[in-house]
Amino acid sequence: MxxxxxxxxxxxxxxxxxxxxxxxxxxxxxxxxxxxxxxxxxxxxxxxxxxxxxxxxxxxxxxxxxxxxxxxxxxxxxxxxxxxxxxxxxxxxxxxxxxxxxxxxxxxxxxxxxxxxxxxxxxxxxxxxxxxxxxxxxxxxxxxxxxxxxxxxxxxxxxxxLSSFIDNKEYSDNEGKKMRNIMDFTLENYSRKIDLVDVAEIANLTVNAFCRYFKQRTNKTYFTFLNEIRIDRACKLLKNKEYLITEVSEMAGFNNLSNFNRKFKELKKMTPSEYRISF
CATH class of the missing domain: 2.60.120.810 (Jelly Rolls)
Known part of the structure; x- marks a missing residue:
């Protein structure tokens, strides 16, 4: 790519x-x-x-x-x-x-x-x-x-x-810039609510076309990728014990604590509290 x-x-x-x-x-x-x-x-x-x-x-x-x-x-x-x-x-x-x-x-x-x-x-x-x-x-x-x-x-x-997917296809410069814009937008805005409409607009695609585009090039859905970024950020924040877990959840972009706990355990195989104790 x-x-x-x-x-x-x-x-x-x-x-x-x-x-x-x-x-x-x-x-x-x-x-x-x-x-x-x-x-x-x-x-x-x-x-x-x-x-x-x-x-x-x-x-x-x-x-x-x-x-x-x-x-x-x-x-x-x-x-x-x-x-x-x-x-x-x-x-x-x-x-x-x-x-x-x-x-x-x-x-x-x-x-x-x-x-x-x-x-x-x-x-x-x-x-x-x-x-x-x-x-x-x-x-x-x-x-x-x-x-x-x-x-x-x-x-x-x-x-x-580091990566779970090897993309052997070659894409045009325009497609490459499109993916770079998606990644830049996500890294800069992960902490706020992101709708598929927002990110699809960045890629100049319809929502359905964007979902297919992203899955083909990363082998995962956009929201799976977004949650991985948010959980990665949460891991950093959890090392600072001044933050409550509810605050960490919000700062990482989750507006629902139970969803945060569920996604965290899904990706890290432990709860946020257990992760914090491990440091």
């Missing part, structure tokens, strides 16, 4: 590109690029939307985002910390069309398969942090070697898949 085509800036003819992003926010528009992205969140917290799913991110997280997978890192507005991200970008053909097809790289098949849905590293990240630290001051050749050391560590181990 063409959402917001993004060209990774390259000043040299390199097979793998290293990039650092620092500031109050990361690039906060839904976008995609040809390159597979390996990212370490050095500092910062917020929400990452990948494909058809939404997750929290915080200091120390390491993500792999697949080629042409729509994504956005949305920093928490209230956070006073600087956001700092280190990323490596490469394609399966960065070193030639047959490079990763060599028998030497058979152990990488699982990595490339998992990258299609994107994943978060769940195993011990100590060695990965060491290589990411070395990337900062390394030469181009050093970074090339560290990159393969990082790939070696990522090829196996416990991971959390």
């Amino acid at each position: 063409i959402v917001l085509p993004f060209k990774i800036p390259k000043t040299k003819n390199l097979g793998v590109t290293y990039q650092e992003d620092r500031g109050k926010f990361f690039f906060d528009k839904l976008h995609e690029h040809d390159e597979i992205q390996i990212t370490r969140i050095v500092s910062g917290k917020g929400t990452v939307l990948v494909g058809n799913a939404i997750h929290e991110y915080s200091d120390g997280d390491i993500f792999v985002i697949g080629s042409n997978q729509p994504h956005i890192f949305k920093a928490e507005v209230s956070s006073e910390k600087e956001s700092f991200m280190q990323s490596l970008f490469f394609t399966k053909y960065s070193f030639g069309k047959e490079f990763f097809e060599l028998d030497d790289f058979r152990e990488m098949d699982e990595f490339f398969l998992n990258s299609r849905t994107g994943f978060r590293v769940k195993f011990d990240k100590g060695k990965l942090y060491t290589y990411f630290d070395l990337l900062m001051a390394g030469s181009d050749f050093d970074r090339f070697l560290y990159f393969f050391s990082i790939l070696k560590l990522l090829r196996k181990g416990k991971i959390e898949k």
